[in-house]
Amino acid sequence: MTSQGLLDGKVAIVAGGGGGGIGAQTSRVLAAAGAAVAVVDIEAERAEQLREEIEARGGRARAITADVREQSGVAAITEATLAAFGRIDVLANVAGGMQQHAKWQPLADWDDEAWEKILAINLRYVFLLSRAVIPVMIEQGSGGAIVNITSISGVFGAPNHAPYGVAKAGLIHLTKSLCLEYGRYGIRCNAVSPGVVATAAIAGAVSDEENAEMWRSIPLERAGTPDDIAQAVLFFASELSAYVSGQMLLVDGGVSSRFPLGLPDPEPGESGA
Numbered sequence: 400m401t402s403q404g405l406l407d408g409k410v411a412i413v414a415g416g417g418g419g420g421i422g423a424q425t426s427r428v429l430a431a432a433g434a435a436v437a438v439v440d441i442e443a444e445r446a447e448q449l450r451e452e453i454e455a456r457g458g459r460a461r462a463i464t465a466d467v468r469e470q471s472g473v474a475a476i477t478e479a480t481l482a483a484f485g486r487i488d489v490l491a492n493v494a495g496g497m498q499q500h501a502k503w504q505p506l507a508d509w510d511d512e513a514w515e516k517i518l519a520i521n522l523r524y525v526f527l528l529s530r531a532v533i534p535v536m537i538e539q540g541s542g543g544a545i546v547n548i549t550s551i552s553g554v555f556g557a558p559n560h561a562p563y564g565v566a567k568a569g570l571i572h573l574t575k576s577l578c579l580e581y582g583r584y585g586i587r588c589n590a591v592s593p594g595v596v597a598t599a600a601i602a603g604a605v606s607d608e609e610n611a612e613m614w615r616s617i618p619l620e621r622a623g624t625p626d627d628i629a630q631a632v633l634f635f636a637s638e639l640s641a642y643v644s645g646q647m648l649l650v651d652g653g654v655s656s657r658f659p660l661g662l663p664d665p666e667p668g669e670s671g672a
């Protein structure tokens with residue numbers, strides 16, 4: 400399967416595009432499809448590493464060190480991307496997560512600061528960055544694609560990490576708002592909601608045994624990979640989804656299809672299938 404050429408001539412910003420998880424793989428996949436990629440990360444080394452990797456494979460990239468939560472960082476991102484590549488066609492908002500801000504706990508145990516920080520890195524920055532990028536897309540006159548990485552935790556009740564679930568649910572709503580407000584300019588906005596993806600953040604959150612148990616409960620019987628998510632981002636970023644906007648795609652190995660009241664999974668039939 401080749402994606403080559405799907406994003407030829409396009410310029411993509413990947414917010415949180417360094418690191419070792421979904422962000423980095425999104426940067427790689429969009430670059431392999433032909434986009435020039437602005438790899439934005441708060442960690443300079445991570446962004447730089449991705450730039451080197453993409454250029455070594457013959458792609459085009461620029462490393463931008465910025466904090467997406469800050470207005471100054473957001474301004475720097477659009478300016479640096481326009482200076483490097485002259486336009487912006489795709490905005491992939493990948494940065495997010497619980498990060499180091501808090502442990503998982505019931506609502507009454509959360510303090511104000513941790514709540515605010517989790518909303519800032521999962522929801523507020525998407526507002527700031529979208530607000531900066533949309534006028535550029537409108538001015539260019541050739542549409543654009545915004546792709547928000549949300550979470551299965553924004554779709555279902557999310558015990559012990561309410562601020563994260565609230566932020567991701569808000570991001571799903573924001574996705575629909577942008578679809579309605581900017582469709583007339585050919586700007587599409589969609590969301591990808593990962594289930595559980597085997598990244599460092601997840602590996603550290605629970606034990607190996609708990610992880611194995613979790614994988615077994617997934618219909619496809621494995622954890623998601625960063626590439627599973629990045630390919631969905633590519634779909635929404637490219638003309639493959641030219642008539643799709645305001646949608647949220649759960650990329651979760653089938654978890655969300657399960658009947659919620661604990662019916663047993665089917666046993667294999669006589670054929671073993």
Ligand SMILES: NC(=O)c1ccc[n+]([C@@H]2O[C@H](COP(=O)([O-])OP(=O)(O)OC[C@H]3O[C@@H](n4cnc5c(N)ncnc54)[C@H](O)[C@@H]3O)[C@@H](O)[C@H]2O)c1
Nearest residue numbers: 415417418420421422440441466467494495496550593596
């Ligand atoms: N890993 C999962 O199982 C899972 C499940 C559902 C949703 N998600 C979502 O997927 C996204 C990616 O998660 P991941 O674990 O793969 O992370 P990742 O490995 O892609 O890391 C994200 C990058 O964002 C950067 N970053 C963090 N704060 C930043 C800031 N303020 N400004 C700029 N850059 C910043 C980090 O340095 C890191 O390189 C997140 O939005 C997360 O909520 C992940």
